[in-house]
Amino acid sequence: MKEPLYVTRSFLPPLSEYTQLLKDIWKTGVLTNDGKYLKLLEKNLRKLSGCKHALCINNGTIALQAAIKALNISGEIITTPFSFIATTSSIIWEGCKPVYADIDPGTLNIDPAQIEKKITRRTRAIMAVHVYGNPCDTGAINKIARKHGLKVIYDASHAIGINYKGKPLFAYGDISTTSFHATKIINTAEGGAVFTNNDNTARELGFKRNFGYSNYKILSLGINGKMSELNAALGVAGFKYLKYSLKKRKAAFLLYRKYLKNNYRISYQEFNAEQNYAYFPVIFKNNALRSKAVKMLNKVNIYPREYFSPSLEMVFGNKVTCPVAYDISHRVLCLPLSVHITPAQIKEVTSIVNTACS
Numbered sequence: 001m002k003e004p005l006y007v008t009r010s011f012l013p014p015l016s017e018y019t020q021l022l023k024d025i026w027k028t029g030v031l032t033n034d035g036k037y038l039k040l041l042e043k044n045l046r047k048l049s050g051c052k053h054a055l056c057i058n059n060g061t062i063a064l065q066a067a068i069k070a071l072n073i074s075g076e077i078i079t080t081p082f083s084f085i086a087t088t089s090s091i092i093w094e095g096c097k098p099v100y101a102d103i104d105p106g107t108l109n110i111d112p113a114q115i116e117k118k119i120t121r122r123t124r125a126i127m128a129v130h131v132y133g134n135p136c137d138t139g140a141i142n143k144i145a146r147k148h149g150l151k152v153i154y155d156a157s158h159a160i161g162i163n164y165k166g167k168p169l170f171a172y173g174d175i176s177t178t179s180f181h182a183t184k185i186i187n188t189a190e191g192g193a194v195f196t197n198n199d200n201t202a203r204e205l206g207f208k209r210n211f212g213y214s215n216y217k218i219l220s221l222g223i224n225g226k227m228s229e230l231n232a233a234l235g236v237a238g239f240k241y242l243k244y245s246l247k248k249r250k251a252a253f254l255l256y257r258k259y260l261k262n263n264y265r266i267s268y269q270e271f272n273a274e275q276n277y278a279y280f281p282v283i284f285k286n287n288a289l290r291s292k293a294v295k296m297l298n299k300v301n302i303y304p305r306e307y308f309s310p311s312l313e314m315v316f317g318n319k320v321t322c323p324v325a326y327d328i329s330h331r332v333l334c335l336p337l338s339v340h341i342t343p344a345q346i347k348e349v350t351s352i353v354n355t356a357c358s
Contacts, residue, residue: 007336009341013237025230053198057225059192080101087127128153129158156177160278161276178193185278191231279334280337296356300352
């Protein structure tokens, strides 16, 4: 049986380059607490993000939770149901209530017009997601937030390397967060980061990720959200390959576009900024065609992902009335895409999908 082809495969820098950094860590004995490689990774991220502050966190979920805590949010947070479960679970974990606004059928991001309809006297913030790296309507969201005195957090887990309207996508909102999970374009195995231009917010985020400590004094409620030197070093080693990764992903993306027939919508046609090609989502005409394609692909050891197909009502028991998100979640499928995928593999995947839809 041939090797399985999954929806993605982690990019790892040359082992020799990572090992060299590990030897340095072994020499110093510094494994955590703002070590050399954490500081270097944060320096790289400040430059990439265009933000005054970039703080590494031990994963993207804790980054969201730290953002909520640092902004002192309690009450309702308007968010999207079309996202990974961590977006919603972070809100609930921090004692807030998620209120779902439906998505725009073109961009697949939260619809600003629907946000406005969901605002109540209990609303405190908006948590929007740049789905698949497609920028939200930041101008409209910012206007709504200013009008109603709301905080804005962007879950930018898919957005590394993307610029929008003249600045990096990480630079929008009161806080933007990202993930460096193993599946991301730059990864630290597990990890994440928070970005802000506000000094006071950055100070609070620093407290939140380190038990509330400052100079061995407890000044705030905090958790252990620190990133280790081992994880940070992996990020540093991989950072220099960002342009290479984007180039390889773009080439794979263009091959998908070349081979796929136009019997379903390729959601990237709706995107409104330069992309990082982190995902290749397609939207089938109906759920039956998607299911047929998945079964045919699985038979030959190819494993796409129905991403996102959230079952928020099943998990949290809250009624979610978002017909557009519901419809898209039953038709969308992310096809395998990574730095490692070959033209032959792309041709095989697209041939099967085309056959399933014919």
